[in-house]
Amino acid sequence: MSSEPTFLTERPREGPEDDLERDLHTEHQILNMGPSHPATHGTVKFTVELDGETVVDLDVAVGYLHRGFEKECEAGTWYQAIPYTDRLNYNSSILSNLGYCMAVEKLLGLETPERCQWLRVMSSELSRVADHLTRCGAACLEMQAMTPFIYGIEARELVWDLCEMLCGARLTSNYIRIGGVKHGMPKDFARTARANIATIRTLLADFDKVVTRNRIFVDRLKGTGILSKEECIRYAVTGPLLRAAGVPLDVRKAEPYLVYDQIDFDVPIGEVGDNYDRYLVCVEEMHQSLRIVEQCLERLEDLGDGPVNVDDPRVRWPAKGRVFNHMEELIQQFKAVTEGPRVPAGEGYLAIESANGELGFYLVSDGSAVPWKVRCRPPSLINLAPLPLMVRGALLADIIPTFDFVNMIGGECDR
């Protein structure tokens, strides 16, 4: 017998090591993700160009929730725009109310009473906690973890219980008024708030135990979705995303409004600007917000009962009892409801720190009772624009946590 056939010995060895080196023919694949994808909270469509599982490029299409916010505002009175602002960022509607009302007050030249300012700070910090809880909880849910989501939502329910006590609504608060707020603090509010804050802290501790050092979360969050300090600034990214990249910019500290200059709180920052830093920044901001709420409660208890609206005939609504019995007040009420305040002609831009970053309102008035222009600077939209930068070269699965921590809220992004 001759030896083995030659072709067997000459044939190259085929093992898994050789497979790795072999140049396979691949081509880029286009994948449509959304507009209604189960792993994105928000209606947005991504067109992803994939090389295997690696993202080569990403195109973001927004606008699915566009309802013509600005056009609607230009058709009603200055008051009638407030409920629309609830529907901008519906996780923290009080913050949107506040931004708009403070911008109108800037045009009117109004200074609100101290009690009102503390109430505004307290309610906006509660909103911030609700927003961050949604962001962190939903991010876990979209990474297939139900338990931390439930902890987060349970804590958010407690925040919304407090909102309900304050203004009667949980989600679409419509709480802030031009020149004041809807109601003062109800009787039992301070006690309930302290009890709820204690429970929220316990839930945050549970959340922390399940998530912060969990190997799966750390692996999926650390080093993904990085956006450097310089890129953040070039793209006008603000809020927790910018702070996670190491820039301690917070409108509450940089240009203090309301009574933030009298409040003791810290601005947490991250180091590299990845999703893990964003998570840590959000969690720390919640703790800081709870601290602010406690300081507000203390101050509000010292201030006691009293007016929570500015006493300016242009925006003040007369007391109900007098409306029924006096002609003057009846006329004033009628004018206030049907026409609303006339705002002096001019333009003004006012920015507040919302849960997602700088929420600005640029208003133009022609001196009439109807706004000429209501521009909302939506932090969600502007923070979403550099998303392709954050995920280029990453795995397809990294889009999910990155998009979660960008926290695009459709109502605010698309208006």
Next chain:
Amino acid sequence: MEDHGSAALGRLLAAMPEAIQATHADLGDATALVDPAAVVEVLRFLRDDADCEFEMLTDLCAVDYLGETPRFEVVYHLYSVTKNHRLRVKARVAEDPCEIATACDLWPSANWMEREVWDLYGIRFTGHPELKRLLLYEDFEGHPLRKDYPKERRQPLVGPRN
């Protein structure tokens, strides 16, 4: 024209007086109305000058002053992170040709905001890398934030397209 106590406005007036048409600081917002042909140069100066250092184009929007000529106004809100000051720059845009130069080369944040203004006002930003609608769909007719676009106007429903 005066600087109204704003250091950035003062620097701008000293460096490019011919490009500035008006200034004001109503309600504490320092504002410069600039020549639309020079708007990119003005913005570049404001970004690069050591005393201004506006690294951030916070907001870009438009206003329709129907009945005035020029009809539109493009409004830029600038913010300096290091200096913590703000400036508003405005430029008027005529109805025809309804265009102004893009600021995308200066700040990438202008990309989406200019697309939004094109979408809702129909102001064309020349030199923009990809000027297409942002919030509305391609088949939408008209630009809805123009004052002469009726609020009640309906648009045909179009199906999804991939």
